[in-house]
Amino acid sequence: MTQTTATIIKPAEYISPTRRMVMGIIFLALSVGIWVLFSRNVTADMQTTFSLYPGGSKVIVPDWIFPSLPMLNILALVGSALGAYQLARGFGRQTNAILGVVSGIFIFAFLVWGASGGSLNLAGLLKVAVVRAVPLTLGALAGILCERSGVFNIAIEGMMLTAAFCAALFGSLVNIWFGLFTAILAGALMALVLAVLSIKYKVNQIISGTVINIFATGITSFLSAKFLQKYEALNNSGRFGTWDVPGLSQIPFIGPILFSHNIFIYAMFIFVILMTVALFYTRWGLRTRSVGEHPKAADTLGINVNRTRYISVLLGGMMAGFAGAYFVLGSVGRFDEVMTAGRGFVGLAAMIFGNYNPVGSLGAGMLFGFADSLASKLAILKVPIPNKFLEMGPYIITMIVLAGVVGRGQPPAAGGKPYEKE
Amino acid sequence: MEPVLELKGITKRFPGVLANDHISLSLMHGEIHALLGENGAGKTTLMNILYGLYKPDEGEIFVNGKKLVVDTPNDAIKAGVGMVHQHFMLIPVFTVTENVMLGNEYLKAGGFLDRKKVAARIREISQQYNLQVDPDAYVKDLPVGIQQRVEIIKLLFRNANILILDEPTAVLTPQEVDELFNIMKTLVAKGKSIILITHKLREVMEFADQTTVIRGGRVIGTAKQSETNQLMLASMMVGRQILLNIEKKDADPKEVVLDVKNLKVLDTHHQIAVQNVSFEVRAGEVLGVAGVQGNGQTELVRAMTGLDHPIEGKIKLMGKDITHSSVKEITELGTAHIPEDRQKDGLVLAYSIEDNLILNTWYKEPFAHNIVLQRKVILDNANQLISKFDVRTPSPLTATSNLSGGNQQKVIVAREFSRPIKLLVASQPTRGLDVGSIEYIHSRIIEKRDDGCAVLLVSTELDEIMQLSDRIAVMYRGQILAIVDAKTTTRESIGLLMAGVAPEDH
Numbered sequence: 001m002t003q004t005t006a007t008i009i010k011p012a013e014y015i016s017p018t019r020r021m022v023m024g025i026i027f028l029a030l031s032v033g034i035w036v037l038f039s040r041n042v043t044a045d046m047q048t049t050f051s052l053y054p055g056g057s058k059v060i061v062p063d064w065i066f067p068s069l070p071m072l073n074i075l076a077l078v079g080s081a082l083g084a085y086q087l088a089r090g091f092g093r094q095t096n097a098i099l100g101v102v103s104g105i106f107i108f109a110f111l112v113w114g115a116s117g118g119s120l121n122l123a124g125l126l127k128v129a130v131v132r133a134v135p136l137t138l139g140a141l142a143g144i145l146c147e148r149s150g151v152f153n154i155a156i157e158g159m160m161l162t163a164a165f166c167a168a169l170f171g172s173l174v175n176i177w178f179g180l181f182t183a184i185l186a187g188a189l190m191a192l193v194l195a196v197l198s199i200k201y202k203v204n205q206i207i208s209g210t211v212i213n214i215f216a217t218g219i220t221s222f223l224s225a226k227f228l229q230k231y232e233a234l235n236n237s238g239r240f241g242t243w244d245v246p247g248l249s250q251i252p253f254i255g256p257i258l259f260s261h262n263i264f265i266y267a268m269f270i271f272v273i274l275m276t277v278a279l280f281y282t283r284w285g286l287r288t289r290s291v292g293e294h295p296k297a298a299d300t301l302g303i304n305v306n307r308t309r310y311i312s313v314l315l316g317g318m319m320a321g322f323a324g325a326y327f328v329l330g331s332v333g334r335f336d337e338v339m340t341a342g343r344g345f346v347g348l349a350a351m352i353f354g355n356y357n358p359v360g361s362l363g364a365g366m367l368f369g370f371a372d373s374l375a376s377k378l379a380i381l382k383v384p385i386p387n388k389f390l391e392m393g394p395y396i397i398t399m400i401v402l403a404g405v406v407g408r409g410q411p412p413a414a415g416g417k418p419y420e421k422e
Numbered sequence: 423m424e425p426v427l428e429l430k431g432i433t434k435r436f437p438g439v440l441a442n443d444h445i446s447l448s449l450m451h452g453e454i455h456a457l458l459g460e461n462g463a464g465k466t467t468l469m470n471i472l473y474g475l476y477k478p479d480e481g482e483i484f485v486n487g488k489k490l491v492v493d494t495p496n497d498a499i500k501a502g503v504g505m506v507h508q509h510f511m512l513i514p515v516f517t518v519t520e521n522v523m524l525g526n527e528y529l530k531a532g533g534f535l536d537r538k539k540v541a542a543r544i545r546e547i548s549q550q551y552n553l554q555v556d557p558d559a560y561v562k563d564l565p566v567g568i569q570q571r572v573e574i575i576k577l578l579f580r581n582a583n584i585l586i587l588d589e590p591t592a593v594l595t596p597q598e599v600d601e602l603f604n605i606m607k608t609l610v611a612k613g614k615s616i617i618l619i620t621h622k623l624r625e626v627m628e629f630a631d632q633t634t635v636i637r638g639g640r641v642i643g644t645a646k647q648s649e650t651n652q653l654m655l656a657s658m659m660v661g662r663q664i665l666l667n668i669e670k671k672d673a674d675p676k677e678v679v680l681d682v683k684n685l686k687v688l689d690t691h692h693q694i695a696v697q698n699v700s701f702e703v704r705a706g707e708v709l710g711v712a713g714v715q716g717n718g719q720t721e722l723v724r725a726m727t728g729l730d731h732p733i734e735g736k737i738k739l740m741g742k743d744i745t746h747s748s749v750k751e752i753t754e755l756g757t758a759h760i761p762e763d764r765q766k767d768g769l770v771l772a773y774s775i776e777d778n779l780i781l782n783t784w785y786k787e788p789f790a791h792n793i794v795l796q797r798k799v800i801l802d803n804a805n806q807l808i809s810k811f812d813v814r815t816p817s818p819l820t821a822t823s824n825l826s827g828g829n830q831q832k833v834i835v836a837r838e839f840s841r842p843i844k845l846l847v848a849s850q851p852t853r854g855l856d857v858g859s860i861e862y863i864h865s866r867i868i869e870k871r872d873d874g875c876a877v878l879l880v881s882t883e884l885d886e887i888m889q890l891s892d893r894i895a896v897m898y899r900g901q902i903l904a905i906v907d908a909k910t911t912t913r914e915s916i917g918l919l920m921a922g923v924a925p926e927d928h
Contacts, residue, residue: 016692281534281535282533282534282535283527283529283533283535286516286520286523286524286527286535287524287525289513289516290513290516290524293513293514293515293516294511294512294513294514296511297511297512297513297524298524298525299475299495300473300475300495300505300507300511301495301499301511301524301525301526301576302494302495302496302499302525303524303525410515413514413515421475
């Protein structure tokens with residue numbers, strides 16, 4: 001073949017000039033935004049104070065104090081320079097990375113402006129962001145386990161909610177560890193229902209997932225109203241305490257943000273690493289991914305497609321159960337009706353944003369967690385934006401990503417399709 | 423000599439169909455045994471039984487004289503039987519190494535995948551059988567010819583001794599076909615035995631040692647290569663005398679109907695699929711577009727029919743600019759379209775035949791009066807076309823999903839040809855059809871040409887292009903490398919063009 005195809009005419013990759021221009025204009029608009037919205041509303045004598053000390057840590061770090069206006073102007077200049085270059089030449093393949101940088105500059109400028117003439121606890125903001133990322137990232141990991149094997153799991157929300165209920169009930173009745181165990185078990189049981197419906201009976205996976213979500217909301221609300229809210233002894237599980245990682249938690253600034261938490265936060269990081277290794281470097285991972293991409297090919301190589309899917313969905317359910325336990329055992333120590341509040345769905349958004357990759361999902365989870373954390377801090381800053389608007393941020397970002405502005409993700413090819421041997 | 427593989431009395435029934443009726447076959451050591459039959463004759467069913475994907479209702483399989491029970495593909499793999507499926511069983515987003523080891527992974531200490539060791543084994547196999555391939559390449563980046571090598575390496579990696587190749591040449595250029603057969607000769611010389619499933623007579627005559635013909639699920643006969651010829655095999659395959667070449671008069675081209683200039687079209691992934699394409703088609707001639715699948719033909723046809731719009735260039739139909747016209751406008755100007763995928767783009771499968779027959783005229787008199795469909799007229803129209811175009815169906819109200827591929831295609835042809843048309847765009851008009859239907863559709867296309875219609879025929883079957891076209895345009899990677907006169911060209915020079923060798927190179 002190599003001899004005969006002497007004249008290969010390679011078609012060039014088509015980079016749309018429109019896209020280049022639009023990106024350049026977005027960069028410039030964000031930079032102009034910094035100037036119009038922030039710089040002009042700051043007087044020359046104002047100072048911004050960022051506290052780098054989240055509280056509770058032994059290492060004291062001095063505050064970071066700087067004049068607001070020059071900082072904002074520098075940020076706006078850097079942003080416009082990037083925008084100008086994008087319009088003139090274009091960053092090519094790096095465009096998305098630069099978009100990230102410019103967005104980062106914009107958010108930082110927003111904080112500088114918000115804290116001008118006052119003070120903002122930056123370390124505290126980031127620490128809360130990490131905590132808020134936990135249910136989202138764990139939910140995304142649960143989604144990845146299912147989707148990589150080719151089963152859509154939109155029932156993560158319901159699995160989490162049921163698990164949270166069990167964690168509160170059995171955590172109160174027996175102890176906190178037993179509560180955690182039953183939460184994981186509850187997730188697995190819900191996943192078994194999903195698996196049997198969608199793998200064995202080939203029910204449309206969106207419908208089976210929705211049914212599970214509705215069921216979970218109904219049963220937990222009913223039982224909660226009937227028992228948990230009436231008898232305080234049934235709804236008082238307590239929670240896991242904070243454990244400082246020896247040594248690491250002493251690092252200034254980063255230490256308290258990352259290494260002074262309860263077990264759920266550490267588990268999130270460990271699961272991300274474990275799942276990356278398992279999916280991409282083990283036999284189990286190779287087979288699971290093959291089943292999600294091209295089940296028939298896997299079948300012809302002697303891989304049992306349905307068994308592989310059952311295992312993945314059950315593992316995903318256990319992960320969702322663990323995520324559900326966080327709401328009770330890692331956060332408030334009691335169960336409230338519909339307390340997951342859509343976090344399971346945001347987890348799925350994080351999974352898609354993270355391109356079905358554990359590490360990517362962690363990044364997405366952190367980003368969403370940051371927005372969440374920022375929204376709650378806004379009340380303290382005297383920013384004239386209703387914080388509900390800021391809370392919409394992550395979802396707007398997700399929609400933009402899903403619409404393909406930043407680029408297309410690569411979902412498993414056989415996702416959502418039951419396997420049939422012709 | 424004892425056969426390495428013997429099938430005895432294999433029978434398989436599907437609801438309402440006897441797919442395999444007591445089929446027996448024996449494969450000798452070191453031979454290429456062709457299994458010849460039309461689509462739907464039962465070849466693939468038989469091989470899926472051998473490979474453990476289906477269970478036979480009756481019959482036995484012997485490998486090296488020992489009885490073999492295959493419940494799953496694993497049993498077949500263990501017995502040394504391997505299969506290259508017609509649609510490759512490769513995972514595009516995996517590397518060659520990952521595809522080859524899947525299901526048979528080498529592990530390092532700690533249970534991690536040993537990609538290096540597998541890659542080394544692939545290189546070893548490449549050397550031994552002359553199958554060059556890069557183990558670290560992603561399958562999605564490889565041309566089909568190389569993907570097929572990966573499939574063969576997969577079998578050799580599992581130490582298969584009996585290789586089944588299901589229609590292996592369907593997606594290859596003529597040169598790749600020659601290379602494949604060289605590979606097959608090497609394999610056989612090194613002690614492997616091969617079953618070649620095909621419906622192409624020429625391949626059988628050139629490469630098989632022995633041929634078994636099946637028709638309607640039954641073995642019609644087995645012949646050594648030296649004792650047979652193409653015509654004999656063809657009539658065994660079809661069950662009657664057939665014309666291998668259709669007769670046609672010389673073309674009498676008249677005015678330009680379709681005029682395409684400097685076309686550039688993007689595919690669904692926003693990559694350039696067609697560029698710098700210019701050609702014209704005149705009334706009364708067939709312009710054939712040859713090329714291996716995936717070289718921009720699909721996108722070209724979509725641009726001609728208004729399903730997609732080019733980003734550059736002009737398309738004129740009888741002098742009128744239709745570059746950005748809608749499908750409906752183009753259809754009403756007199757364009758007929760036989761789409762590449764008849765089930766997806768040609769028919770609404772759940773609809774009845776009568777409704778499918780008015781898919782592009784339903785809003786017009788006499789089929790509609792104001793907003794009401796005229797059911798009686800529609801039914802009469804259907805009955806008329808069904809008999810005129812010989813559609814085999816119990817009733818005009820039958821859903822098209824219940825028809826065979828050939829009859830589905832006849833419904834499309836009936837719909838498109840029953841209007842006054844100036845241009846026919848036919849894409850893969852006979853893909854997957856039996857010889858009888860192919861004959862029928864070919865003669866209808868030539869009839870239209872003789873009526874003064876301009877025909878743009880896109881096909882990956884070189885035989886079809888050679889038979890029907892008056893001029894042939896060869897597409898390679900989105901460009902037309904040359905437009906040649908069908909009468910003076912040869913299969914070989916078209917084949918070279920299909921592989922991307924421009925005319926000045928040879």
